[in-house]
Amino acid sequence: xxxxxxxxxxxxxxxxxxxxxxxxxxxxxxxxxxxxxxxxxxxxxxxxxxxxxxxxxxxxxxxxxxxxxxxxxxxxxxxxxxxxxxxxxxxxxxxxxxxxxxxxxxxxxxxxxxxxxxxxxxxxxxx
Amino acid sequence: xxxxxxxxxxxxxxxxxxxxxxxxxxxxxxxxxxxxxxxxxxxxxxxxxxxxxxxxxxxxxxxxxxxxxxxxxxxxxxxxxxxxxxxxxxxxxxxxxxxxxxxxxxxxxxxxxxxxxxxxxxxxxxxxxxxxxxxxxxxxxxxxxxxxxxxxxxxxxxxxxxxxxxxxxxxxxxxxxxxxxxxxxxxxxxxxxxxxxxxxxxxxxxxxxxxxxxxxx
Numbered sequence: 001x002x003x004x005x006x007x008x009x010x011x012x013x014x015x016x017x018x019x020x021x022x023x024x025x026x027x028x029x030x031x032x033x034x035x036x037x038x039x040x041x042x043x044x045x046x047x048x049x050x051x052x053x054x055x056x057x058x059x060x061x062x063x064x065x066x067x068x069x070x071x072x073x074x075x076x077x078x079x080x081x082x083x084x085x086x087x088x089x090x091x092x093x094x095x096x097x098x099x100x101x102x103x104x105x106x107x108x109x110x111x112x113x114x115x116x117x118x119x120x121x122x123x124x125x126x127x
Numbered sequence: 128x129x130x131x132x133x134x135x136x137x138x139x140x141x142x143x144x145x146x147x148x149x150x151x152x153x154x155x156x157x158x159x160x161x162x163x164x165x166x167x168x169x170x171x172x173x174x175x176x177x178x179x180x181x182x183x184x185x186x187x188x189x190x191x192x193x194x195x196x197x198x199x200x201x202x203x204x205x206x207x208x209x210x211x212x213x214x215x216x217x218x219x220x221x222x223x224x225x226x227x228x229x230x231x232x233x234x235x236x237x238x239x240x241x242x243x244x245x246x247x248x249x250x251x252x253x254x255x256x257x258x259x260x261x262x263x264x265x266x267x268x269x270x271x272x273x274x275x276x277x278x279x280x281x282x283x284x285x286x287x288x289x290x291x292x293x294x295x296x297x298x299x300x301x302x303x304x305x306x307x308x309x310x311x312x313x314x315x316x317x318x319x320x321x322x323x324x325x326x327x328x329x330x331x332x333x334x335x336x337x338x339x340x341x342x343x344x
Contacts, residue, residue: 055230059275060300062235114185114221116228117275 044093047100048127053113053120054085088112091127100124130342131159131169133199133215135190140176140212140323147323147339148173154343161193171208171342172199174215176268176321186229186271187217196222208252208342209315213269216307216317225308225317226284227276233300237270241332242320243295244306248288251313252341263334265320267298267306272319274301274308287311292318 055061061083068082090107094100104122113120130148134141141158149156159172166172179190190196196218203209203224211219219225232238241264246257257263276284281303284290292307299319307318322335 059230060233060273062231062233062300066235111188112184114188114228116220116226116277117230 045096045100046091046093046127047097048125049090049092049100049104050123051088051090051104051108051112051120052085052123053088053108053118054083056117056119059117085118097124097126128155128343129169130154130156131166131172132156133159133161133172133174133193133195135161135177135179135193135218137179137181138175138177138214140214140321143321144173144175144212144323144339147326147335148342151326152336152340154340159195161190161195163195164198166195166198166202166207169202169207171210172202173342174209174211174218175323176213176215179214179218182214182271185221186214187219187221190214190218191221200224203310203315206312206314210253210339210342211315211317212321212323213272213319216319217271219315219317224315225310226280227274227302227308229271229319230273230275231271232269232273232298235270237268238272238298239268240266240298242267242298242306244292244320245295247290247293248309250288251291251309251316253309253313253316253338254291255341256337262295263292264325264332265322265335266324267320268324269299269319272301273299274303274305274319276302284308289313291316292320 064083067084068079071079071082092100092103094103101124104124108120108122109115132141132144145156148154179187183189199209209224217229220228244263244265246254246259246261246263249255249257249259289309289311290303290305291309293304294301294306297304306320307316309316322338324330325332325335326339
């Protein structure tokens with residue numbers, strides 16, 4: 001610890017780096033940054049997720065209706081229903097899939113969708 | 128005796144509200160930055176109109192997590208008066224202080240015009256000087272003002288006499304012509320029309336004055 005303080009003081013005072021040309025891992029170890037001393041950092045599983053948010057069927061979707069009308073004007077017939085929602089793509093780190101799912105469900109329910117007017121569904125896979 | 132007007136990034140009616148309360152009505156008013164938590168000394172808090180956080184995700188969805196609103200929940204629970212105007216109304220529904228949600232106008236237009244409103248209830252201090260069934264005129268200016276709620280919530284609002292204002296000619300498709308609602312206790316009011324734009328005679332009407340006076344007293 002004392003050594004780390006001395007080193008920082010030296011750097012600040014002389015504007016030089018006494019560990020110039022010293023391997024990075026060694027230098028960081030000397031500076032007492034324990035996270036660089038960990039020889040095998042724990043691998044946290046990463047997940048990819050997509051949350052689809054849609055208006056509840058009972059809620060009017062005027063933007064969807066306008067788009068459906070435009071489809072007919074384009075000459076595409078037979079579109080009987082068109083609803084616009086949104087897709088939110090996420091990546092997250094979590095200890096396991098159950099925990100990833102728990103976090104994403106909380107996020108979807110409390111932030112990404114408003115349950116008063118919207119439904120949501122979740123797609124989740126480990127990346 | 129003082130009014131706080133919250134400023135979120137993207138609020139744009141904050142100074143209009145202050146002009147109305149302080150300039151037109153002489154009520155002491157101060158601004159509250161969205162990161163403030165201290166609401167002591169305030170009798171009322173106004174959430175002004177605008178586009179808080181760019182309306183990202185949904186109108187009011189991100190503003191809900193502002194530190195000032197965490198304090199506002201306790202403030203409202205303690206009986207402090209809270210007025211949400213336009214975007215402020217959207218924030219109050221996202222925050223859960225008022226039920227329902229505000230969605231895209233039926234005709235997809237941003238509607239900016241004077242709206243005739245029927246006083247649906249004069250139960251709360253906000254409209255206590257009005258007669259239920261009477262009319263006032265306030266400007267509206269919104270793209271997402273269609274009030275939406277479940278049948279159960281609507282029944283609850285009716286049972287609580289919590290529908291404050293209704294549109295005479297529904298401009299946006301709101302359920303039951305709703306323009307503004309209160310909580311059951313009556314200390315929280317949210318409405319899409321802008322009372323602060325109807326306080327100075329030069330802007331064409333003063334029907335908003337009584338409503339803003341109710342912030343204090």
